[in-house]
Amino acid sequence: MKLSDIAQLRLRCQHLSSASFQEPVEVVRWLTAVQSQDYYGAQWALGLRLQNAVAADLDSAFNTGAILRTHILRPTWHFVAPEDIRWLLQLTAPRVHIRCGTGYRQLELDEKTRRRCQDVLTKALAGGKHLTRSELGKALHEAGIKNAESGRRLTYIVMSAELDGILCSGPRRGKQFTYALLEEWVPPAPERTHEEALAELTRRFFFSHGPATVYDFAKWSGLTVGDGRIGLTLVQKELEHAEIDDQTYWFSPDIPPESNNPPRAYLLSVFDEYNIGYKDRSAIATDAVSTQLGNMGNALTYILVLDGQLIGSSRRTLQKETVTIELNSFVPLDPAARQAIVAAAQQFGTFLEMRVELDWQQNG
Numbered sequence: 001m002k003l004s005d006i007a008q009l010r011l012r013c014q015h016l017s018s019a020s021f022q023e024p025v026e027v028v029r030w031l032t033a034v035q036s037q038d039y040y041g042a043q044w045a046l047g048l049r050l051q052n053a054v055a056a057d058l059d060s061a062f063n064t065g066a067i068l069r070t071h072i073l074r075p076t077w078h079f080v081a082p083e084d085i086r087w088l089l090q091l092t093a094p095r096v097h098i099r100c101g102t103g104y105r106q107l108e109l110d111e112k113t114r115r116r117c118q119d120v121l122t123k124a125l126a127g128g129k130h131l132t133r134s135e136l137g138k139a140l141h142e143a144g145i146k147n148a149e150s151g152r153r154l155t156y157i158v159m160s161a162e163l164d165g166i167l168c169s170g171p172r173r174g175k176q177f178t179y180a181l182l183e184e185w186v187p188p189a190p191e192r193t194h195e196e197a198l199a200e201l202t203r204r205f206f207f208s209h210g211p212a213t214v215y216d217f218a219k220w221s222g223l224t225v226g227d228g229r230i231g232l233t234l235v236q237k238e239l240e241h242a243e244i245d246d247q248t249y250w251f252s253p254d255i256p257p258e259s260n261n262p263p264r265a266y267l268l269s270v271f272d273e274y275n276i277g278y279k280d281r282s283a284i285a286t287d288a289v290s291t292q293l294g295n296m297g298n299a300l301t302y303i304l305v306l307d308g309q310l311i312g313s314s315r316r317t318l319q320k321e322t323v324t325i326e327l328n329s330f331v332p333l334d335p336a337a338r339q340a341i342v343a344a345a346q347q348f349g350t351f352l353e354m355r356v357e358l359d360w361q362q363n364g
């Protein structure tokens with residue numbers, strides 16, 4: 001195996017080059033956790049790995065609780081499967097709490113105060129209620145919790161309750177997100193020991209994201225490199241590995257087969273697991289492209305991938321019945337490459353059930 005092989009293998013392991021799943025929860029279960037602070041971008045990340053899915057299918061899965069959204073792994077939202085949420089929280093939430101420590105101290109949210117807030121939220125949601133963030137803030141305010149009606153303090157209070165397994169996502173109310181009590185919204189699931197949970201997370205990461213290194217695992221999981229090494233000792237007999245440029249890459253011995261006619265190009269959310277799931281992206285992007293993408297900062301929302309390599313950016317603008325997709329390649333494109341990118345954009349329009357208008361920027 002060479003470094004140049006890794007991109008194509010990851011496309012297959014992540015089921016991008018052969019969308020084979022039927023249900024949204026199957027994708028989430030395979031990837032274990034799908035970064036989703038951009039809800040619509042995360043919908044598309046799942047849609048790309050499903051057969052003939054449209055955005056409405058993802059909304060339905062979310063609103064019925066077939067997939068959940070909560071803070072897990074790192075201090076951001078992820079989609080998770082209901083049967084995985086408890087053991088993932090038990091394994092990763094302590095590390096996320098540590099990373100939130102500065103915010104807790106700045107906002108005067110010690111453990112006693114957070115527990116008091118959680119009692120208020122539990123009472124407000126009990127009995128199957130689903131409340132928006134602002135409604136949770138109102139309940140905290142009425143209970144005498146200061147500066148909790150909105151803003152950063154409310155954000156940390158709610159995130160802490162998610163990390164402690166009190167809250168998780170409920171169904172959306174129109175375009176607003178609601179919260180539910182995890183114990184009321186999520187069916188019970190078997191418990192795992194810490195060792196079992198660590199082994200399972202390690203196994204799933206390298207099966208779904210491989211070939212990858214222990215440093216990729218640590219960055220993705222929010223755990224330490226030491227945790228990753230322990231996890232590998234537990235499951236390494238189930239994995240293959242290759243030494244490339246003084247790095248050990250671990251991967252499944254049964255990488256999904258390539259489809260007969262795989263896509264050449266992909267329009268991905270910047271938070272897609274293909275991009276965000278690794279500490280080192282040298283296998284999928286040149287230094288020059290990485291720098292150009294990094295310079296875009298928060299303006300970067302979608303990326304272009306061609307033959308497994310990041311080559312540019314894109315941006316979508318929604319109208320009533322049309323989505324305008326701005327395409328900006330940082331590398332020269334021949335006619336076949338341009339056509340592949342057009343096909344990827346049309347696939348996005350099909351998912352949204354909208355007509356596509358393309359806006360090629362000068363680099364394209």
